[in-house]
Amino acid sequence: MPHIALPEGLPGIRSAMAFRPETAKPLNLLVETLLCGPHTLSPGERELIATYVSYLNDCYYCQTIHGAIAAAHLNGDEDLVKRVKADFAHAQISDKLKALLVIAAKVQKGGKHVQAEDVALAREKGASDLEIHDAVLIAAAFCMYNRYVDGLDTIQPRDEAMYRERGQHVAREGYVQVSKTYLPAEAATR
């Protein structure tokens, strides 16, 4: 049971967002900008960073839903998502993304863990300043989302089909649009 009286029938972060629609709005806008906005990294690549950090933080809900969204963006390749979580250095992703995942993992441990050499390596593999910035901020943001979801002890169903279906929905519609299905109507349209 969640630590506080969250709206029933909603899993994970959705229950917390419906409890507090005022903070839900910037939380959804931030994730939408980072993961869905126009970018030189594809949405699938950015979702892989979010999934990996959520995995390191051991957040079941976030790693499963973002893993499903990543797979939806990557032609349904759930295997690739699993390989990135287990051992990204040997996964079928670009060298640039591998270097950005190294940075993301350092940020997960703490901002000061990121070294000039980590950044130099990412740059050598072709990462731009914006890509490095966003890898840092995606990792930092998921250190927030993961703690929010687990810190309230939200309901996190063990139901892979549900995550797969919702993952496709979010990949298609985006976070802000989907939030209108579970936020109180007034908050969703503000």
Place this chain on the structure above:
Amino acid sequence: MAHIALPEELPGISAGFAFRPETAKPMRELAHILLHDAHTLTAGERELIATFVSSQNDCYFCQTSHGAAAAAHLGSDELVKQVKTDFQNAAVTPKMKALLAIAGKVQRGGKQVTAEDVAQARQKGASDLEIHDTVLIAAAFCMFNRYVDGLGTWQPREQAMYDDMGKQLAAHGYLRPSR
């Protein structure tokens, strides 16, 4: 030197915000709602939670700027120091101590928060909204702190600058740049 080419002469998070205004907007809005908007916890109490978590994360810029904002609200530097070093013996309410205990757990990881921590806060008078916002403030500062340190931002050691920033933040909140 910062890890990427951030706008010069802007300290801490201001540099990240100026580099990427698209993400700055929701981040500013989130901080403003959590720390500045009307609430049953005072702005000073919420700034103390932000300061404590930033201190646990060892982020100099965030703990100093939010410590200055807390001091501006509360009229006391000493209380801010007490909360950072030993909040159980600081001059804050038993409810705040219970909320700081929850924030400290969230800083280590969301799963560290136990039903007993929450029961204790409730027994000291905390509402569900206060518990929710404590968890989210602590979580959000695990983001802000990592953002500021992860980019290697410039963090001057100049107390007067932070005092000035703290007064600005206490008066106006987070929607606009404080300098």
